[in-house]
Amino acid sequence: MQKIREKYRNFEALQLFLEICKIPHASFSTQNLREWVINRAREFGASVQCDEAGNVQCSKGSPQLCLQGHLDMVYVGKEESSIEPRFFEREGVEYLKAHSTSLGADNGVALACMLLALRDCQNIECLFTNDEEVGMIGANHIALNLKSTSMLNCDSEEIDELVYSCAGGYDLEAQAHFERLEIPRDCAFFHISTKGFCGGHSGIEIHKNIPNAILELARLAESLRQSGALIVEFCGGEKRNSIPVYAHLTIAIPKDKLESAQALLNDFTQETFIVESAPAQTHYFQAQTLLKALLSLPNGVLRTQDSMPTLSSNLGILKQDSNKERITMRMWIMGRGNMKQDMQTQLKAQKAQLQDLGFQVEVCDCYDPWEREDSKLLQILWEIYQIHSKNPQLKSIHAGLECGILKQKYPHISFASIGPTIHHPHSVNEELDLESFVRFNAILQETLKRFQAF
Numbered sequence: 001m002q003k004i005r006e007k008y009r010n011f012e013a014l015q016l017f018l019e020i021c022k023i024p025h026a027s028f029s030t031q032n033l034r035e036w037v038i039n040r041a042r043e044f045g046a047s048v049q050c051d052e053a054g055n056v057q058c059s060k061g062s063p064q065l066c067l068q069g070h071l072d073m074v075y076v077g078k079e080e081s082s083i084e085p086r087f088f089e090r091e092g093v094e095y096l097k098a099h100s101t102s103l104g105a106d107n108g109v110a111l112a113c114m115l116l117a118l119r120d121c122q123n124i125e126c127l128f129t130n131d132e133e134v135g136m137i138g139a140n141h142i143a144l145n146l147k148s149t150s151m152l153n154c155d156s157e158e159i160d161e162l163v164y165s166c167a168g169g170y171d172l173e174a175q176a177h178f179e180r181l182e183i184p185r186d187c188a189f190f191h192i193s194t195k196g197f198c199g200g201h202s203g204i205e206i207h208k209n210i211p212n213a214i215l216e217l218a219r220l221a222e223s224l225r226q227s228g229a230l231i232v233e234f235c236g237g238e239k240r241n242s243i244p245v246y247a248h249l250t251i252a253i254p255k256d257k258l259e260s261a262q263a264l265l266n267d268f269t270q271e272t273f274i275v276e277s278a279p280a281q282t283h284y285f286q287a288q289t290l291l292k293a294l295l296s297l298p299n300g301v302l303r304t305q306d307s308m309p310t311l312s313s314n315l316g317i318l319k320q321d322s323n324k325e326r327i328t329m330r331m332w333i334m335g336r337g338n339m340k341q342d343m344q345t346q347l348k349a350q351k352a353q354l355q356d357l358g359f360q361v362e363v364c365d366c367y368d369p370w371e372r373e374d375s376k377l378l379q380i381l382w383e384i385y386q387i388h389s390k391n392p393q394l395k396s397i398h399a400g401l402e403c404g405i406l407k408q409k410y411p412h413i414s415f416a417s418i419g420p421t422i423h424h425p426h427s428v429n430e431e432l433d434l435e436s437f438v439r440f441n442a443i444l445q446e447t448l449k450r451f452q453a454f
Contacts, residue, residue, distance in 0.1 A: 004087040004094050008434060013441045014096075016112035021083035021104060026075035027134040027239075030054060033071055037111065037128055044119040046126075053141035054130030061123035065377070065451040066148035066413075067444070068402060069110030069155060070132035074239050074426040076199060077101030087434075095423075096432040105432040106201075106425040107132070110154035113441050121453040127151070129402055133241060133426075135171060135365045139405040146410055150377040152447065153403050156419035157204060159436035160389045162381050163417035165396040167203060167310075167336040168369035168404060170347050171240060174293075174359040175330040178285035180322060183230060187252040191278035192217065196271050199238070199245035199427035202314035203336055203399030206243070207301050213237070213244040214318050218294040220273065221249050221287065223264050228257030231287035237317035240332045241400075242426040244316060250278055285327045293357050294318075297333070297350060303342060309398045310338040311346060336398060340368050370404030372396070375414035380450045381443075388443050418443060 008014050025033035031054075038048050038056060046058040054071070077100060084099040097103060114126045125148045130138035132155075156163045194213040214236040225231060229251045236247025253261045265275050294315065303311035317332040333350065337343025351361045385392035403415040420440040421433035 001087045001089060004089060004434070011438060013109070013112045013116055014434070014437060016115060017108050018085060020108045020111055021085050024080055024082055025071060025073055025104070026080045027072040027131050029080065030071040030130055034128070034130070037071070037115065040115050041118050044115070046118045049144055051143040053138045053143070055138045055142050055144060056128040057125070057144045057146065058118055058128070059125040059147055060118065060121065063123045063125035063148045063453065064150060065448065065453060066125040066127055066146060066151045067114045067117060068127040068129065068151050068153050069107045069114055070129045070138065070402065071111070072131050072133050073104035073106065073108065074102055074133045074242055076238055076242065076245060076426065076428055094434045096434055097430065101428060102426060103430040103432060105420070105422045105430060106157065107155050109420055109432065109437055109440070113154065113444050117444065117448060117453070121448055123453045124448070132402060133239065136367065136400065136402055136405055139402040142406070142409060146413065149412065150375065150414045150451070151406065152377065153401055153415060153417035154419055155401055156397065156417045157422040157425060158419070159421045159433070159439055160391050161393050161395045162385050163395055163397050163401070164372045164378060165338070166370045166401040166404060166417070167338045167398045168340060168343055168367050169334060169336045169400045170343065170366040171364040172333040172335070172347070172350060172361060173330065173364050174333070174354045174361045175328055176289065176359045178290070178327045178329065180283040180325060180327055181285060183252045183282060183284050184254060186255045187230070188255065188258055189250065189252050189278040189280055191248065191250050191276045192220065193248040193274045194236070194246055194272065195274050197245045198424065198429050200243045200424055201399065201426045202241050202243050202312070202316065202334055204397060205424065206312045206314060206398065207309045209300070210243050212299060212315060213247040214315055215294060215299060216272065217247040217249055218291055220268060222291045222295060224251055224261055225287060225291065227260045227264055229253045229261050230284040232281045232284045233320055234287065234290070235318055235320050239426065240316040240334050242316060243314060245427065247318070250281065252281060252284055289357055290329050293354060293359065294331070297353065302346065311342045312336050312398065313346065313350065336400065338369050338396060338398060343369070367400070367405050368408070370401060370407055370415065373414060375416070377414045377416050381416055381418065381447060384443055384446050384450070388439055388446070
């Protein structure tokens with residue numbers, strides 16, 4: 001909407017974010033954005049240090065405060081490319097959203113504000129971590145000599161929340177091998193794909209009961225299998241830390257089972273699945289064990305406290321590979337926990353359950369929760385929030401932030417986290433509340449003043 005675009009035309013942070021949207025920067029593909037950030041930082045007089053993990057440290061003067069954000073975004077769309085933002089209004093609130101992809105406000109808005117801080121401040125440090133969305137790789141492998149004694153993470157997603165702790169997390173990769181079996185003659189073939197699923201962040205949105213496309217299709221697959229259908233192919237999901245949007249299934253139905261199977265297919269609405277005829281295939285696999293694993297593993301919110309999740313699990317990706325002898329199924333599961341012991345217990349239970357079903361299981365990553373610490377940074381931010389927020393809240397969130405990992409590596413640094421309001425991150429419905437973006441930038445400016453950055 002042109003009226004909204006004009007209203008924010010002089011808001012520098014937004015204009016810089018729109019530039020960032022033009023540079024593809026999905027996880028594992030951040031090189032172009034990283035070079036762009038480095039060049040801008042040097043233009044603003046900052047010294048720049050990088051490490052082998054792709055992290056970038058920019059500093060000026062004698063900083064007390066470091067701003068931190070991550071370079072990569074969760075790209076959800078048909079193919080990775082630049083983002084096409086559009087302005088719109090709903091119920092009197094002005095938003096920015098991308099056309100048919102995720103927006104990348106998580107964490108592009110932080111990058112824009114950090115660069116402007118580097119331009120305007122004399123005593124400032126900024127840490128741009130790499131590949132945060134795929135296991136916090138940059139934070140886990142950081143090798144930089146940070147100067148500041150306080151760090152403000154800019155990756156939270158609700159403007160009225162001042163975050164003082166976050167969940168830890170783990171990644172499980174499980175795989176199992178299945179014999180390739182010849183499909184009997186006289187079969188009809190169908191391709192079933194999901195549609196209408198919105199997805200979302202598997203941490204901060206896990207409590208919203210957003211349907212998981214893989215699991216919804218698995219329920220249909222199990223019903224079809226019991227009616228006599230043969231499973232040929234089953235894949236789905238986009239990112240390990242997103243609630244899946246897409247999944248597809250190919251089945252072969254013997255002609256004598258066709259009537260009952262088609263009756264099942266007719267029971268599912270067109271808003272959920274697309275059913276199409278498929279070319280003939282030569283092989284299938286016995287999918288009973290796979291479907292049992294998918295449907296029996298705990299998924300979603302597993303424990304709450306004060307109506308908020310403290311323990312969860314999300315099946316993020318399912319992949320299928322095959323050779324002449326066997327079919328290999330791989331799944332990626334991400335668990336989160338705000339309490340270390342609960343998370344470790346759940347990890348152990350999920351691993352044992354999958355192993356009992358014949359899966360090989362690897363723990364690819366595991367990091368502890370970030371626990372609350374009272375600090376000068378938290379005190380200053382809380383004072384500022386009393387001014388800039390109508391309903392300020394101190395909060396622990398059920399999502400992973402770099403703070404927990406960085407705290408272990410830099411124990412002398414105090415941490416806190418803030419951010420603008422971003423609805424439905426990690427999905428095609430991601431929306432940035434523009435007024436909250438303005439407030440976020442103002443809070444950053446006031447915080448920098450208190451830390452004598454100017």
